Amino acid sequence: MKHAVVSLTVNGAERQMLVAPGTTLLDALRENQGLTGTRRGCEQGACGSCTVLLDGRTVMSCMVPVETIDEARVDTIEGLTPPQGLHPIQEAFLEGFATQCGFCTSGMIMATAGLLAKNPDPTREDAVRAISGNVCRCTGYEAIIDAVLDAARRVSAAGSARAA
């Protein structure tokens, strides 16, 4: 088994990395790229705190061997955050008190980003399903579900403001 060179587009930038066999996307992001906004939780696909977008789909990055996704596009919480201020999803979480200790928050926000990319007008049930792979141990989820729905309204309003 040899190290391999993997090319990824991480948050819009071309990155090449030398990785040991079995390196997860989570480790590649945190250790190789220094992108620690993606949280390391259970490392077995049960908590969702490492959620990122892989070619636009939500995945748990701890479950993806990075060698298997050469040439893929990966988007993390760092890429979602604009240079100035916050993304509408982040604003919705902040203003809706949808975060307490904050450990699950970047995963929840990326799960929301993945949902809104394919379904800009989700129902409450859609929101519940979108975050069902993500564990929160503080909030009781209610504020997070409300924030996902509020984020949908904000993203859609920001979209129509750009179009006008």
Added chain:
Amino acid sequence: MARLKGRGVAAVNYPTGMNLGGDPSQALVHATTTGSFVITLSSVDLGQGIKTVAAQICAETLGVPYDTVMVDTADTDTGPHCMGTFASRGTHRIGNAVIMAAREAREVLMSIAATELEVDAGDLVTDGKGRIHVNGAPDKGIAVLDVALAAHFKHGKTISGRGIFLKPKSEVVPETGEMDPDSCQAHACTVAEVEVDDETGEVAVVKMTNAYEIGRAVNPALAHQQIVGGAWMGISHALYETTEPYYPDRSHGPLDFSEYLMPGPGDLAEMDSVIIERPASNGPYGAKGIGEMTANSPIPAIANAIFDACGVRVTSTPITPEKILRGLDALRGQTN
């Protein structure tokens, strides 16, 4: 086969603080050169919001804007002492210490402002927006920033204060059993509405109505979130969580997130929560503790609702479908 509806109620009186060897917490407050303030604490914010609440209390006491107060909880080795974040004590103990420290710092702040303005400190008020002025004469004033600059570079003074809140240990009176173990008590009541499936034994918590008397909600949004999160944990204790296996072999015990059962986003109950405020005389701005109690009353309320729904009285948690089905069998006079 039916889904049986039931409603149960439970109430809790919950003490703020604890009574082992005395219950102290300390706070230090000082101004930076730019007129912002730093609260130094050893208390830890793990999501319950003590940093937010401490900054609010400090800003209110100093008379400065909330966003000019920073909280440094960096290191329990080097910071002022704190017993810890437990026993629903944080807001009460640390809040009182912060008030004491901020009052002392405010005295220095006002005395330097008085020197700069050449007036009596007793005539000065803060406007809460970053200025200090003569009462009734808003034009005769000085920015907190300029007071801080003058303190550091002209007068050689620190604008600072020390605070310690100590609830001394209360001994039991041997003859009567009397003691004074806590500073105040918060009160709460939960009404749980459930549906019990008498074929599968599954329980769905449909709605929880929560009323909390917590003295003063220093930050109502945080207090509300404590209630909702705590009620969710109560549902979890009542119906889901155990480290014991449901069947005799120890190896069936849960080891991780995927096996340790707790309610997910799809298992939520509708929540209706209200906060009632009856300020505690010894609380910071009247606040009592709201922390652990939020997970308490939901558990007996759910157990009572299950009894109301199907007549099965379960006396151990979690109340699993198996226990309910065995209870229903017993009521029907069957034994397995």
